[in-house]
Amino acid sequence: MSTHKAVHHGDAAGSTRRGFHLIVLNVLGAAVTFAIAIPTLVYLLFPPKGVKDNGWLDAGDISQLVPNDPVELSFQKTRMDGWRLVTEKKTAWVVKGEDNKVTAFGPQCTHLGCAYHFENKQFVCPCHNTFFSIDGKVTAGPAPRPLDQYLVKIDGNRLQVGELKKSVA
Numbered sequence: 001m002s003t004h005k006a007v008h009h010g011d012a013a014g015s016t017r018r019g020f021h022l023i024v025l026n027v028l029g030a031a032v033t034f035a036i037a038i039p040t041l042v043y044l045l046f047p048p049k050g051v052k053d054n055g056w057l058d059a060g061d062i063s064q065l066v067p068n069d070p071v072e073l074s075f076q077k078t079r080m081d082g083w084r085l086v087t088e089k090k091t092a093w094v095v096k097g098e099d100n101k102v103t104a105f106g107p108q109c110t111h112l113g114c115a116y117h118f119e120n121k122q123f124v125c126p127c128h129n130t131f132f133s134i135d136g137k138v139t140a141g142p143a144p145r146p147l148d149q150y151l152v153k154i155d156g157n158r159l160q161v162g163e164l165k166k167s168v169a
Helices: 009-045
Strands: 057-061 071-081 084-096 102-105 117-119 122-125 130-132 138-140 149-155 158-165
Touching: 057 071, 057 084, 084 158, 102 158
Parallel strands: none
Antiparallel strands: 057 158, 071 084, 084 102, 102 149, 117 122, 122 130, 130 138, 149 158
16 A cells, blocks of 8 residues: 555645635726725715806996997806806896996897897897887787896996896786
């Protein structure tokens, strides 16, 4: 009888190699999990910093406005859309009255939201022939109510516009 023991070197080396590969795969899996989880947690737990909005936008200089001669002024509004900062162009029809009172009308007709223009001393909506007086009241056509108006305030010679208020019939 032989007292020789069989030594299996291949199993020991294979077991060590297999263990090494499992450790490497687990470490790589954990690294990928953290690479995905950390930005996701930041996205969910920390909201973006918003733009401080005081509610008033600078619409422009009104020192050159002629009484009872409407002017379409364009201005920009910046807002946060999710995590993106968006700048939008806004417009208003601005009328300076004889008493120097300034009124800013929203740019859409109150019938179906079409854009209107000023012609022959009145606002005209070409979509359905609605006519508005210079103070925004309906003079003819299917519009159910006067033109919507922005809240306004004057800061020196600068017109500040606020929220667009829906008019009532």
